Amino acid sequence: MTQKKQRLISRRDLIKAGALAAGVGPAIIIPGRARAAKKTLKILQWVHFVPPYDEWFNKKYTKEWGDKNDTEVTVDNIGIAGISARAASEVSAQKGHDLFLFNWPPPTYEEQVVDMKDVYEEVQRKHGKPIDLGVKSTYNPKTKKYFGFSPSFTPDPVNYRQDLFSAVGMPNGPASWDDVRAGGKKIKQQFNNPVGVGLAQEIDTAMAMRTIMYSFGASEQDANGNLILNSKETLEAVKFVKALYQETMTPEVFSWDASSNNRAMIAGQISVALNAISITRTAEKENPEMSKKIQLTKALRGPVRAIGLEHVMDVYVIWKFAENIEGAKKFLIDYTTNFRQAFVAGEFYDFPCFPRTVPDLKTLIAKDPKAHPADKYKVLEDVLEWATNVGYPGYSNAAIDEIFNTWVLNVMFAKAASGAATPEEAIKEADVACKRVFAKWKAKGLV
Numbered sequence: 001m002t003q004k005k006q007r008l009i010s011r012r013d014l015i016k017a018g019a020l021a022a023g024v025g026p027a028i029i030i031p032g033r034a035r036a037a038k039k040t041l042k043i044l045q046w047v048h049f050v051p052p053y054d055e056w057f058n059k060k061y062t063k064e065w066g067d068k069n070d071t072e073v074t075v076d077n078i079g080i081a082g083i084s085a086r087a088a089s090e091v092s093a094q095k096g097h098d099l100f101l102f103n104w105p106p107p108t109y110e111e112q113v114v115d116m117k118d119v120y121e122e123v124q125r126k127h128g129k130p131i132d133l134g135v136k137s138t139y140n141p142k143t144k145k146y147f148g149f150s151p152s153f154t155p156d157p158v159n160y161r162q163d164l165f166s167a168v169g170m171p172n173g174p175a176s177w178d179d180v181r182a183g184g185k186k187i188k189q190q191f192n193n194p195v196g197v198g199l200a201q202e203i204d205t206a207m208a209m210r211t212i213m214y215s216f217g218a219s220e221q222d223a224n225g226n227l228i229l230n231s232k233e234t235l236e237a238v239k240f241v242k243a244l245y246q247e248t249m250t251p252e253v254f255s256w257d258a259s260s261n262n263r264a265m266i267a268g269q270i271s272v273a274l275n276a277i278s279i280t281r282t283a284e285k286e287n288p289e290m291s292k293k294i295q296l297t298k299a300l301r302g303p304v305r306a307i308g309l310e311h312v313m314d315v316y317v318i319w320k321f322a323e324n325i326e327g328a329k330k331f332l333i334d335y336t337t338n339f340r341q342a343f344v345a346g347e348f349y350d351f352p353c354f355p356r357t358v359p360d361l362k363t364l365i366a367k368d369p370k371a372h373p374a375d376k377y378k379v380l381e382d383v384l385e386w387a388t389n390v391g392y393p394g395y396s397n398a399a400i401d402e403i404f405n406t407w408v409l410n411v412m413f414a415k416a417a418s419g420a421a422t423p424e425e426a427i428k429e430a431d432v433a434c435k436r437v438f439a440k441w442k443a444k445g446l447v
Contacts, residue, residue, distance in 0.1 A: 215302025
């Protein structure tokens, strides 16, 4: 018998023996098919306000990462308004995505998610400490648990019409909230362009009202998580917003959604808006002439401080029922490591929570070929000196999250501004609601 024939018989015998030992016939053994199933990683996140980011993330980055890690990555995108309902649905079913992106801190889901401490430790080992804003948006000092992981956030600068403010003696735009009130009143009178700060039950209003509160020295809670809403500082902030509405705004702001100020600014209808750079980026594509008129300025001064919120806080959670927990953690570590790509792909919309991941950030934003002028975005280079978290000066805890998502403060400001309640009555009503929420989460041991 030749050596070739010996090899063929040996191989046939081996296959047959293995099949019989497994209790099946040799006919179902198919060469090349007997290998482990490919891993999967399911990611859910919003439809990004800067479309090129989704092009990069969905079609390039996740595909390349999947190839390197023998994993089939699927990405589902939903509108920001649907995130809360989808999260509740997945938790109810105890089934869903491995990685779930919220655009705000979600501490109310702490008991449903895995601790991200090891993810933070690994990224910190590679890239240095995260910014305080990221930690305060994802860590619970009461339970010592990282309920989420934040690779990035979106600044919330002031978008203003330079031509209109120049016409009323403010060529560099407003520097304070008093400037918005004074300049906005003149602009409305002379050009019929109102101030575009929402007073509706939506996320941009929630951010704007807190920004004004914090600049007036008011807050929902103190640094230790104690409720302090009912204060003279809050009263002054509510009175200011009432005057701002009466002198500079129109009733449309009571029914706005999260994109209303974007549309109004790009259409040339308003003088100022508190929003991310999605306004200017969209204008650059859709209305270049208007883009040249819209400029940016940093957080505005109030009586106590100049401060601004993040506009979007990117917080990923991994559900306890996720099918690929380890793969999800590795993805976050690798994504954050490569965050410079995300920063560029998103056209500077998302800023890093680990600054060393984009070491040339200031150089990039100082000269942008699409901007008018090229250094329009340079104003954001010191954003970490004025951007803060929801729940300032404390952490974004579960009580703060519920107050935010049930629009308690939005309603407080809107009732006072519209005259449906006096400022004092509106604050008292909101304080009662906040006390109830804080009591609920303290009883659960999460605050």
